[in-house]
Amino acid sequence: RKNLVVAIDGYSSCGKSTLAKALAKKLGFIYIDSGAMYRAVTLYFLRNHIDMNNEEAVKDALQHIELNFHSRDYESHITLNGEEVSEEIRQMPVSENVSEVSAHKLVRKDMVKQQQRMGKSKNIVMDGRDIGTTVFPDAQIKFFMTADPKVRAERRFKELQSKGDTSTTLEDVFENLAHRDYADTTRAESPLTRAEDAVILDNTEITPQEQLDFAIEQVKLHF
Numbered sequence: 001r002k003n004l005v006v007a008i009d010g011y012s013s014c015g016k017s018t019l020a021k022a023l024a025k026k027l028g029f030i031y032i033d034s035g036a037m038y039r040a041v042t043l044y045f046l047r048n049h050i051d052m053n054n055e056e057a058v059k060d061a062l063q064h065i066e067l068n069f070h071s072r073d074y075e076s077h078i079t080l081n082g083e084e085v086s087e088e089i090r091q092m093p094v095s096e097n098v099s100e101v102s103a104h105k106l107v108r109k110d111m112v113k114q115q116q117r118m119g120k121s122k123n124i125v126m127d128g129r130d131i132g133t134t135v136f137p138d139a140q141i142k143f144f145m146t147a148d149p150k151v152r153a154e155r156r157f158k159e160l161q162s163k164g165d166t167s168t169t170l171e172d173v174f175e176n177l178a179h180r181d182y183a184d185t186t187r188a189e190s191p192l193t194r195a196e197d198a199v200i201l202d203n204t205e206i207t208p209q210e211q212l213d214f215a216i217e218q219v220k221l222h223f
């Protein structure tokens, strides 16, 4: 491939998007948050009460979904059929259902196709669960991120609180992360797993800046 792709995968809430945004900014690449796409699809399915067991209904729903990214200073903003949903897709109802929706074969097929199209000719940084394994197995550099589950839950809890969510407890967040990690690693369709050639990055004890410095060093080695 002629264009450059940085693939970032890993467990839930271990700072993938923080690293991806910072790297994209530093490299002048486009940042694409693949999780936001699965979240937006989930929001549509919830709003329209789509029965995940009804293949025709899922197929039909996917045909009525149009997703678009609008980048503002490397913050990814996503629209669902023209509506800005970036805030709503981070809330608990979506978080609680996204792993089930994203495990669906038809949903994955559709999203992967769109993601591959987005990374066809431009230099990109994409984060998710299957970017280095399924979406861009030929990415020039792949990271696999991880961190202690308690540390991850605390970080996400603080983030929710800072956004005014006072009803979600630390326990709720911890359970949601554990549930998503389990569902994402055990599903049949492109489960979360480390690509053999991915660089492992455990950020339990390092700062975002240290993590970025490490990643830039790695990128320099691979490009």
Ligand code: C5P
Pocket: 012, 013, 034, 035, 036, 038, 039, 098, 099, 100, 102, 103, 127, 128, 129, 130, 131, 180, 184
């Ligand atoms: O990255 P984020 O935590 O926002 O992703 C939400 C969920 O979307 C994940 O828990 C996973 O179920 C799903 N996902 C996926 N494949 C991706 C990105 C996200 O299955 N490439």
